[in-house]
Amino acid sequence: MEELNKNIHIVEKERKKHSKASEEYIHVQFDYAVDTWDGWVPVEYRRTGVSIKPDETARLLTYLNKIYDQMKPENHKAWMEKQEKFWAEEKSGAATTKSFFDSLAKGGWQCVECTLPNNPNWARRIQDLKEFGYTLATDTKRYCPHCKANKTHIIMLPIERGGATGNGYETWSPALRKRIIRVLNGIDVFEGTPNAHCLPDHKFSEIRWDDNTKAENPDSMTDEEIRQKFQLLTNQRNQQKREVCRTCFQTGKRGSLFGIPYYYEGTENWDTSIPQKGKEAEKGCIGCPWYDIQEWRRHLINDLKKANGEKYEYKGIRK
Structure with a gap:
């Protein structure tokens, strides 16, 4: 069985769940030389074909290792260049959704009330990003120090569109x-x-x-x-x-x-x-x-x- 990278720490073994979207996540911490990423990694995420059961330890470790490698800080510049090309060539008419991408691409948890663009239909924009192949995690009860209340927060994982495993929604030309x-x-x-x-x-x-x-x-x-x-x-x-x-x-x-x-x-x-x-x-x-x-x-x-x-x-x- 493949070993988990020593720089990956599973913070909580109990899965986080977003029942409305039928999604589940693992809370992890990725340690890199220049930074630490603390967030949730989807393990049940139909839009990219990820479905790792609780007893599939070997699959989970392999999956987390792939996510960790794709999210290395030295890969971020090339990842951003690839995304900008995608938006310019394939989604030039989706300016509103692009503004949500721009905010989430900055990294970290984003509050839908005070951090993401002000939009009454923010859920539709998040849905669009998922349909475009982006991997997101949703925490519906995260405390926002600015709002001083529990609010829905979104975090984006800067990995390949369609997911680290290469599965996901079918596409067409x-x-x-x-x-x-x-x-x-x-x-x-x-x-x-x-x-x-x-x-x-x-x-x-x-x-x-x-x-x-x-x-x-x-x-x-x-x-x-x-x-x-x-x-x-x-x-x-x-x-x-x-x-x-x-x-x-x-x-x-x-x-x-x-x-x-x-x-x-x-x-x-x-x-x-x-x-x-x-x-x-x-x-x-x-x-x-x-x-x-x-x-x-x-x-x-x-x-x-x-x-x-x-x-x-x-x-x-x-x-």
Whole structure:
């Protein structure tokens, strides 16, 4: 088993938890020649594919060693240059979120009330940073000496976007993103109508991914592969779906749509014979309205028609 770097100290073995985001962290201290970093390192963090169980000691030690090496002060200049290039070339239109990055990149815990940019929707900006691949830790009850109260604080780890392990959210090129929208005819599956503001959404929620779930999305994906894997939702509905999937993951209760308790496969309860995470977990999502809204709508309409003695079969939204 790999040994833990002697300059890494696990301050608390009990994990810190951010239940709303389904994240867990380890409080560590990294000692470097010129500085010491004291903060929380995510060990359960779906956005970068990190999922280290409490009994996986060997994986934890290897992971912390990688984090420590990436966060060495001598690497910070090159890391910042890489991030500035990312923001200039790929996120030039995200100035508001960039201001949050700039604040967090200074290091240390940042209070959402008095340190981070003044923004009523700061949670959305933090969500954006996570979706861009940045690794953050959240303490919802850290004392702020300026506010003189417990406030939510955020800390950023200056490591590779997508995480130290190289796992994380699947990405796609701008060309493929446009093609996904074109193949799906720009149709918002929630409303069933075209919408120019829709974004590609993975049908299989990332909260149930593990280290082996992530796959490449090459520009050469076939139209059928795109239809099988993605649907189009507005950002608002995408966030709503994330909350539904998070609740399902934590409670075992699958979501509903429009308040209709209808599932064309299974029931409102997650099938306990199916794994919670990993590729096999996708089987447990089938039948949930949020997993494939078009398919759910097609089944519901056809069941209603059959109940009324109608023979016409609804094929669903044309794609």
